[in-house]
Amino acid sequence: MLTTEALVKELVEKNGRTRNSLMPVLQGIVQQEHFLSEEALLCVARELDLAAADVYGTASFYTFLDTVPRGKNIIRVCKTITCHMKGKDEIINTLSNALKIKVGETTHDKKFTLLTANCLGWCHKGPVMLINDEVYPELTPQKALEIVEEYAKSTH
Amino acid sequence: MENNLKKVDIIFEVDDKCTPLEVLDKTLKRSADDIILDLIDSGLKGRGGAGFPTGLKWKFTRNESGDVKYVICNADEGEPGTFKDREILDRVPEKIFAGMTICGYVIGAKEGYIYLRGEYNFLLKNLLKKLEDFNNALKKRNIDFRIYFKSGSGAYVCGEESALFESMEGKRGEPRNKPPYPTVAGYNSKPTVINNVETLVYTTMICHMGPEKFKALGTSDSRGSKVFSVSGDTPIPGIYELELGMPLHEFVNEFGDGDTKAVQVGGASGHCVPRKKFNDTIIGFEGIPTGGSMMIFNSSRSMYNVLHDYLEFFTEESCGQCTPCRVGCQQLLKGIEAVKRGERPPAYLDDLKKLTGTMKIAAKCGLGQSVGNPFNSIIDNFREEIIY
Ligand code: SF4
Ligand code: FES
DSSP states (O other): OHHHHHHHHHHHHHHOOOOGGGGHHHHHHHHHHHHHHHHHHHHHHHHHTOOOOHHHHHHTOOOSOOOSSSOOOEEEESSSHHHHHHHHHHHHHHHHHTOOTTTTTTTTTSSSSEESSSSOOOGGGSEEEEETTTEEOOOOHHHHHHHHHHHHHSSS | OOOOOOOSSSOOOTTTTTHHHHHHHHTSOOOOHHHHHHHHTTOOOOOTTOOOOHHHHHHHHHOOOOOOOOOEEEOOOOOTTHHOOOOOOHHHHHHHHHHHHHHHHHOOOOOOEEEEGGGGGEEEEEEEHHHHHHHEEEEEEEOOOOEEEEOOOOOOGGSSSSHHHHHHSSSOOOOOOOSSSSSSSSSSGGGEEEEHHHHHHHHHHHHHHHHHHTTTTTTTTSSSSSEEEEEEEHHHHEEEEEEEEEEHHHHHHHSSOOOOEEEEESSSSEEEEEGGGGGOEEEEEEEEEEESSSEEETTSSSSHHHHHHHHHHHHOOOSSSSSSHHHHHHHHHHHHHHHHSSSSOOTTHHHHHHHHHHHHHHHHSSHHHHTTHHHHHHHHHHHHHHOO
């Protein structure tokens, strides 16, 4: 794995050095490191010649650009209205019990973070969750457990 | 009961005789002015919710001077209850690409961007492949236009066009002051056409089938058809393309479960229509306009919970830039909680309604301005459910 500095350099190389490339660079870091560390934010500020506060200001605006450490797999359960109607509470409780963490927390082995999200665009097939970039609609507690178990088994 | 609800199939129609690239070839032989005239004639209004006439938007941008202009496809669909664009992106992306290219030709832009919400990143693999083929096809035809993707990172407000530009420019997605409008100064402060996914597909289809066929659908105020996303208490949730201007009762006959108490038209920021008003509510620009979201609630649902969910959503998604919205959303949420707990008298709800009036006038963008839609329609029609 690349060091943070090397990763930032690579992303800047690929996306360009203008302000317009800030989002793709931050997104690229999150993809690799699952969150934006202080080191990463400072590196980006240096490479793009922006104030660190400016970079942090942008990063902290977006839900998917986490600035606190997250697990390797980020589970986001939709909590908005129609998923609520279709039983998102049960899904959250089931996952919370199985992973032994509350919403917002990360497991000790750093494999999972459990979060809620606003409407994911699958309202007709709720309840739904996103794990990293993968979407899982029409969940039942059982189904949600099985999916997460699959992630737990996989090594990467 | 008799039902005249007209299902249409323009967007997802599989027509072997006409591929998006062929529509493009045919259309680019015509003059930009003719294309604009057709679009204006068709009566197509933006399908993202605001409903600005698409042909005029293109015309204004075409008339701006300057050699750098942009076409942007707004695929930052985040309104709760709305999922039509995801389906369009997944099933007929080439029709979106073609619409963007035609727009580029009309206004004189060389670059187009699709701003895809981060929640839809799983679509990217397939989309990038199709985009590469499409861009190659443009190159082969010597068409000087390229399309790129930009991903969002989970912020509902970025669906607001000026916030979307800010985000593309690497900033916090905070809406800008208007004017200037995007047609004058949009992305990178250049003249920009920004259209919703569905709107762009309709431009392709109008170029394909001609304005007459499109115009024949709908009503005089609401021309054409549109894609609706139906969710909630319905046996048949999903995506449906329907003629505009339908009476709500016909919609409920078709999609309700026999026990429909209310329909939230236009997503969380739209209006909640109670059963007693189904008969005289029209879905279209002459009645309740909508970006396409239809959420159905049956009699077992607590409208307090529904409103509470909506307000939580807005409180979380407000960009925080202006006080009426940032503080207003929180006060509305706390306010209905206080009334529910009996800490405030029922009359407090009327004070809160006044607050939404202030928000409508003083909030900077559509998010803060429209919170009063669900709030007032639910308070007015289901007051007892909020109090007890
Ligand atoms: S109305 Fe709300 S979302 Fe819009 S600019 Fe003001 S604070 Fe931001
Ligand atoms: S409400 Fe959960 S996906 Fe839309």
